[in-house]
Amino acid sequence: MSEAIAEDTGIGAPVRRREDARFITGTGRYTDDLNQPGQVYGVFCRSPHARAKINGVDAEEALGIPGVLGVYTGTEMVADGIGDLPCGWLVKDKAGNDMRSAPHPPLAATQVNYVGEPYALVVADSLQAARQGAESVNAEFEELHAVVELGSATVSEQIYEGIDHNLAYEWALGEEDATRMAFARAAHVTTLELTNNRLIPNAMEPRACLGVHDAATGDYTLYTTSQNPHLERLVLSAFVQVAPEHKLRVVAPDVGGGFGSKIFIYAEETAVIWAAAKVGRPIKWVADRSESFLADAHGRDHITRAELALDEQGRFTGLRVKTTANLGAYLSTFGSSVPTYLYGTLLAGQYKTPNIYVEVQGVYTNTAPVDAYRGAGRPEATYVVERIVEQAARELGKDPADLRRMNMIQPEDFPYETPVALTYDTGNYEASLDKALELIDYAGFEGRRAAAAEQNKRRGIGFACYIEACGLAPSKLAIELGAGVGLYESGEIRMNPTGNVSVFTGSHSHGQGHETTFAQVVSDKLGVPYDDVDIVHGDTGRMEFGLGTYGSRSLAVGGSALIAAAEKIIEKGKKIAAHMMQTTPEQVDFDDGTFSLQDSNQSVTIQEVAFAAYVPADYPEDLEPGLTEKAFYDPNNFTYPAGTHIAEVEVDIETGVVELVNFVAVDDFGHIINPLIVHGQVHGGVAQGAGQALMEHGIYDEYGQLQTGSMMDYCLPRADDLPDFQVDTTVTPCTHNPLGVKGCGEAGAIGSPAAIMNAVTHALGTKDIAMPATPEKVWRAVRGE
């Protein structure tokens, strides 16, 4: 793109995010900023036990507290016909049977299955009274043995009747026999046992909701911290049956981060919107940080055994992976799909490994449900592939960059069909690798290593050449594989009579910067000033439908829908312009906001056309007034962002402290609309990946009590834990969407854990350290413990 455009606000320009002004000046409108007349407050009673029968809930004392208006239990929800929270993806096991779903009532009625599970909602006219009420509810629990440890969960006591071995499914992908043959013929086999640590999301804004019921009209309005308000409405109406879809409006206003944890339909908003009608007052609930730790869906939590077969030259001939994935106590909204379709399908990585076979056991435990968290399955897959490839290079005495290069899918191989069900459309993996090697000064590593050794530090370098799949698609295939919803996105563009533009998208921004990026796209496409474009999102009452934001899909799918809508605007605009210029639409060209008559100097602007469309004084007879168009875009494939991340660490062998001293990320996201936002996404993702590799770990004790339930015990990275990242990009445009974009939201968190752990193990000369590589673990490893 030209420099002239880059200085402007069009596609490719590093425009500062317009939404940041309100975020950083405290004038954003988050759910807790919204208040309703007559509003009351909800506080949940949560199980202190990991597994227990509920023998009774005594609310008498609570109801006697001044201000307490009601105590609502799971039993009442059942009596009101409120359904279970469904899992949105029906995974079939390797024998073709449906996964075994544990019943998941919004409020536990007869049994609790993890610490923090809500069993009652106390509503009062002040938050203090609601808290006091919740503390006064006396539930009688009969404790049961809790299944906590993932490794032994399948041979532990059965949690649910009818779910043998606590197994939701045993899922497999790939050719088992062919892979076995590959191993039989292998010249070398590398084996690695890995754990992918449980993470707790910790979005800056905790979950919250405000449920309103208008008894006069029967309308419900739910304001909530959702990444996908339309899906929330669909599930609450069709499955949970709180209210019919046309009487339920879901609004997700400014939302302070999600990372996946706000995709899901949770118990809390379900109970609040239901109880709002019962109590006859709007109810607000805002999670405190302790509740977020207990009851937000957690991420990752895998145990994996992986084997890589190589021939004499070092070519990968087979990959065999067996993973036990912790699903927690219930199948969260997309919990079943994350360790299967979003994980197993990515195990080819960037390589031409011809034979891959993966088996995944999805296991119930008495812990918080586990679901998508930034990357959702792809960080886990990348961790397996990139750790074992690095280990193989070490075992064979090969340079890890060379071994990767030798096995990479080449540009001429695309479209490339992997043995695990995906077809990569495009890429140039060596280009990213080369650029990353240059940026990190790979040749200078040994010098840096020697310098570190003089400081009594061990320096290590580690690679991750990741691939991921974004913009989950197409709908038909996903639904065949068990998805409960489509995977398209909607977009609507309204040219207003005065010539400015209101844009409605079904995707949702909770930190991604859509209000800026999407405005750039529409401004560029329609040739209208950037400041004349307003992006509206997050309200089922304002846009027709949408599937929200997750899986780095917004631009690739939602942006494409806007392009499709813009094309319809241009097409109709041509008809109007043709009438205005007394010609036929075929004679009209459109460029940069101007409709012009071919071979003439006659033209009208899109603003003039919009005015004519709404004030049709002189207007085509066969054309409807107005200039509003909408489109649904259903991609025909995933997009495949890929790249190389390289980490360098220094380990203080006296203290075990690992310092991340250098980090290079070279990513291929296809075309880039706003490089400033893209870099920001990579920075944030890498920070989260570094957190996973070095600090974060959600730990339950043997009784299922969360030991890392506060910021004191759950260590999140801070700015001074991180170096200045070197972020760069290469570009192979996506071949199947109009913008040629791939998605950048998760890549940082996908590549970085493997790169950092490869660097740590390289520094220490050990095969593995279980993430996170805390000072204690590293110190012990240094001492050979």
Next chain:
Amino acid sequence: MEQSGEYRIAASREAVWEALNDPQVLGECIEGCQNIEKVDEQHFNVAVKAKIGPVSATFNAELELSDLNPPASYVINGNAKGGAAGFAKGGAEVELAEDGDATLLRYAVKANVGGKLAQVGSRLVDGAARKMADDFFAAFSTRLDPGAASTGESESEEENKDEVPRYESSGSRSIWLIAFVVLILAVLFAI
């Protein structure tokens, strides 16, 4: 969590005994103790208002005495409920021995906590529990022998099991129990 320790109480076993028979002494030595109720010879209910770190609540504990081997040792198991603050349960094995003019008390406690206590305070349990136990026995010793400070964490490794005190009154058992209850509560509540 697991924890063990011993206290050398600077008083004769008889004096300790007397003091342990005096509910007022105990009540004064347990901060926040609101009520001690004896259900029967082996079961007791105790209410203690405690604020440890960020968790504040009234804990209602049910305690059960078992494995009686009077007067040398026995076991107490306890289950304390703090409502929304969570719960604690555990047991203590306790031994008493004479040590010259003083009395040596040894304990080994095993406890686990749940709910908010576990979530926000598990890292603080060990230190806080030990401090509460120390505070109790310091107060207890001072009460018995205002002139001499007690020596918690006695350095003495010597044991003196030769002299076993007579142990006859059924009522005395409950008083021993209360002393150990304090110990367990100290551990259970010091979260």
